[in-house]
Amino acid sequence: MVTSNVSYTKKMMAHFANPHNMGRLDNPDGVGKAGNPVCGDVMHLHIKVKNNKITDIKFQTLGCASAIATSSMVTDLAKGKTIDEALRITNARVASELGGLPPIKMHCSVLAEQALHSAIEDYRKRHPHSPAKPAAKKGSAKPKEKK
Amino acid sequence: MRKIYMDYAATTPVRKEVLKAMMPYFMTEFGNASSLHSIGQSAAEAVEFARSTVASAIGANPEEIIFTSGGTEADNLAIRGIAKANRDMGDHIITSAIEHPAVRNTCADLAKEGFKITFLSVDKDGLIDPVQVRKAITTKTVLITIMHANNEIGTVQPTREIGRIAKENGVLFHTDAVQTFGKLPIDVDGLNVDMLTMSAHKIGGPKGVGALYVRKGTQLKAMQTGGPHEGNRRAGTENVAGIVGFAKAAELSVKEMGSESARLSKLRDRLIKGVLSGVKEAQLNGHPTKRLPNNANFSFLGAEGEAIILKLDALGIEASTGSACSSHDLAPSHVLLALGHSPLEAHGSLRITLGKETAPKDVECVIRVIPKVIKELRAISPDIKEMKNVKWADYKDDHDHDHMHGEEED
Numbered sequence: 001m002v003t004s005n006v007s008y009t010k011k012m013m014a015h016f017a018n019p020h021n022m023g024r025l026d027n028p029d030g031v032g033k034a035g036n037p038v039c040g041d042v043m044h045l046h047i048k049v050k051n052n053k054i055t056d057i058k059f060q061t062l063g064c065a066s067a068i069a070t071s072s073m074v075t076d077l078a079k080g081k082t083i084d085e086a087l088r089i090t091n092a093r094v095a096s097e098l099g100g101l102p103p104i105k106m107h108c109s110v111l112a113e114q115a116l117h118s119a120i121e122d123y124r125k126r127h128p129h130s131p132a133k134p135a136a137k138k139g140s141a142k143p144k145e146k147k
Numbered sequence: 148m149r150k151i152y153m154d155y156a157a158t159t160p161v162r163k164e165v166l167k168a169m170m171p172y173f174m175t176e177f178g179n180a181s182s183l184h185s186i187g188q189s190a191a192e193a194v195e196f197a198r199s200t201v202a203s204a205i206g207a208n209p210e211e212i213i214f215t216s217g218g219t220e221a222d223n224l225a226i227r228g229i230a231k232a233n234r235d236m237g238d239h240i241i242t243s244a245i246e247h248p249a250v251r252n253t254c255a256d257l258a259k260e261g262f263k264i265t266f267l268s269v270d271k272d273g274l275i276d277p278v279q280v281r282k283a284i285t286t287k288t289v290l291i292t293i294m295h296a297n298n299e300i301g302t303v304q305p306t307r308e309i310g311r312i313a314k315e316n317g318v319l320f321h322t323d324a325v326q327t328f329g330k331l332p333i334d335v336d337g338l339n340v341d342m343l344t345m346s347a348h349k350i351g352g353p354k355g356v357g358a359l360y361v362r363k364g365t366q367l368k369a370m371q372t373g374g375p376h377e378g379n380r381r382a383g384t385e386n387v388a389g390i391v392g393f394a395k396a397a398e399l400s401v402k403e404m405g406s407e408s409a410r411l412s413k414l415r416d417r418l419i420k421g422v423l424s425g426v427k428e429a430q431l432n433g434h435p436t437k438r439l440p441n442n443a444n445f446s447f448l449g450a451e452g453e454a455i456i457l458k459l460d461a462l463g464i465e466a467s468t469g470s471a472c473s474s475h476d477l478a479p480s481h482v483l484l485a486l487g488h489s490p491l492e493a494h495g496s497l498r499i500t501l502g503k504e505t506a507p508k509d510v511e512c513v514i515r516v517i518p519k520v521i522k523e524l525r526a527i528s529p530d531i532k533e534m535k536n537v538k539w540a541d542y543k544d545d546h547d548h549d550h551m552h553g554e555e556e557d
Contacts, residue, residue: 016454017461022527037534038542040451040470040479040494044529062528064453064470 008065009099016065021075023058029126032119034111041067043111045075045119049127054078054086059115066105070094074112083120089113148463151509155349155441155502156298156326157467161392162351162503168395169353172388180385181374190387197394201358204397205343206334213359213377214390218325218346221359222249222292224381225321225342228367229290230257233319237287241265241318243275243304244485245297249344250323251481254292263287269485272434273302281312288318295324295343296331299469299482299498300433301442303331310339319365325349325357326439329400330408341365345397347389351503352396356389411501412440414510418499419443421514426521432486432496441501444469446483446492449531450524455497458520464513469496490537 008016028046035041041063048056057079059071073094078086091109095101101109152160172193178186180194198209215221230240242254244266254264265283269275275293284291291313296303306322313320321342324333328343329350335343342365346357361367361380373382400407415438422445423429432444447455452470459466469480470493479493499513 013457016457019527036542037490037494037537038539040490042529042534060527060529062449062524062531062534063451065457067451068454068527 007102008069011097011099012066012069012101015069015072015098019059019068019072021058021072021079022060024060025056025058030119030121030123032115032117032122034114034118035063035067037062040064041108041111043067043071043115045071045115047078047119047123049083049123053082054080057119063111064105064108066098066101066108067111069098070101070108070112071115073097074116078116083123086116087120089116151464151512152504153464153466153499153501153509153513155505156439156498156500158348158354159351159502160504161348161353162396162399164399165352165392165395169388169392172391176387178387180387181376190385193387193391194385197390200394201345201397202360204333204401205328205345205360206336207360208363210378211335211360211363213361213381214385214393215357215359215381216355216386217348217357218247218323218344219249221344221346221357222247222321222323223253224359224367224370225344225361226250226253226290226292227257227370228380229319229321229342229365230262231368232366233289237285237289239263239265239285239287239289241267241280241283241288241291241293243267243269243293245269245273245300245302245482246292246294247298247323247325250292250294267293269302271486272437273297273300273432273482273486274434274437275304275309277305277308277312280309281316284312284316284318288316290319290321292321292323295322295327295333295338296439297433297482298326299480300444300486301326301438301500302434303327303437303439306338306340313341314339326442329397329404330440332404335360335362347393347396350396350400352393353389356386356393358393407503408440411505414501414505414507415440415443417507418501418510418514421510422517425514425518429521430492432483432488439500441505442498443500444496444498446488447495447497447521448491448535449528450495450521452494452496454524455495455520458523459516462516462520464516466500467498469498470494484539489535490539491531491534 025046029049030047032045034043044060046058047054057075059075061068061071077089091113094112095109176189178190180191198212202209202212258264267275267279293309295306310320319341322340323344325346328345341362343360348354369380371382376382428448430446452468456468469483483493
């Protein structure tokens with residue numbers, strides 16, 4: 001069987017056991033998707049935006065424990081933030097808020113960042129009159145390879 | 148919380164009788180089996196007695212048993228030992244697509260040295276077709292190595308037929324019997340095998356000891372240099388206590404095989420029925436009847452293996468998975484892939500293996516808990532409707548599909 005010596009932090013395991021903001025929103029202002037079934041992790045994020053602020057956010061994730069925990073954490077971090085603030089949430093931040101992730105699981109935090117960015121992008125597409133994008137940032141919004 | 152261990156294919160606890168048999172060989176009878184004095188000879192006698200016990204468990208002669216550090220070393224010794232000893236005769240090895248990494252990666256390594264390796268495919272239940280084995284044999288074939296039963300999905304191979312074909316064609320046949328030794332009756336002549344791998348820790352013996360049966364007259368090149376131990380075929384001071392423990396575990400397993408195998412098969416069938424009727428979109432991996440008495444392996448769509456394992460663990464149930472997310476290279480088990488599983492099926496696997504301490508109430512508990520865990524994970528998951536038809540090739544760029552580097556360890 002496939003085995004690994006992955007050790008998770010207590011905080012990560014707490015988010016996995018009791019994830020925050022799980023589910024979906026009726027009439028979301030933006031929907032973000034990241035990952036794919038081939039890799040084994042699929043993350044969906046729904047956001048509600050009011051006055052340029054993320055007022056509500058929910059996730060649905062099919063994936064391993066850390067994919068579920070990073071989904072939960074990124075929703076916690078993004079909730080109540082302005083769009084600009086949310087765009088500054090990096091995968092490293094998601095991981096460090098969980099007390100760190102094993103190197104092999106860092107891609108789960110990348111998925112969380114991608115899903116959030118994808119949801120915001122979708123929101124902007126649907127709401128073209130929302131405030132303009134800030135200057136492009138250094139790469140973190142770019143989709144990354146899983147590994 | 149009461150713990151329910153259900154990962155006996157990974158390893159087993161050492162049995163009381165085994166530990167008791169081993170104890171004298173750590174401090175009192177600590178001799179080196181190569182020494183000429185009394186304490187050394189006492190150790191040598193213990194090793195030789197153990198050799199007869201292990202030999203008789205598989206219908207072999209004592210001098211046909213080589214003690215090793217475990218199954219992996221025995222597999223390496225068999226495959227490399229034959230390949231190197233017969234280099235002039237040919238350079239072709241036949242194996243299967245679902246071998247344990249000890250065999251799979253050893254063959255892959257020999258491929259780098261110029262050997263040609265045929266990895267035979269299996270059907271959807273994990274069975275090798277003996278006809279394919281016959282077809283794969285060429286004049287250059289020096290070895291066929293195909294496992295007796297698979298460690299992940301539990302499918303038991305038609306080893307006797309494969310052995311017959313090997314014999315008819317004058318090709319040596321090795322089988323990794325780590326999962327069947329002590330669980331299914333093994334007779335090396337009946338199975339037509341020339342070499343057979345065994346391990347102690349899967350049957351209530353200690354870790355770090357195993358053996359390779361090598362039929363008399365088989366040319367085998369030793370893999371490590373050193374003293375003349377084990378008939379010049381495996382240098383290194385014998386692990387006397389381990390070997391004694393191994394023999395005790397083998398003796399007990401063989402003695403109890405009939406009743407224990409019947410008891411476990413019944414529990415296994417109850418488990419399979421209970422889980423499949425308790426969870427929708429679940430399937431059994433491996434052959435429905437030709438399987439190890441203690442193995443059940445499932446795929447649950449819309450729940451990922453590592454998450455299943457950790458949810459179960461939090462509830463005191465210890466099992467394992469072939470999911471990608473628990474491997475170092477993020478590739479799912481090569482065994483599940485060889486069955487032709489879709490990504491969703493391969494990522495949602497759960498292996499439950501039973502053993503000596505498994506009671507009916509443990510199985511009932513697992514049958515109650517699994518549906519809850521799967522339901523919880525499916526509640527977190529997006530709708531899987533569209534994902535069901537996703538094929539491996541659909542996201543080729545995202546996924547290196549070379550499965551030769553799995554970090555798989557039981």
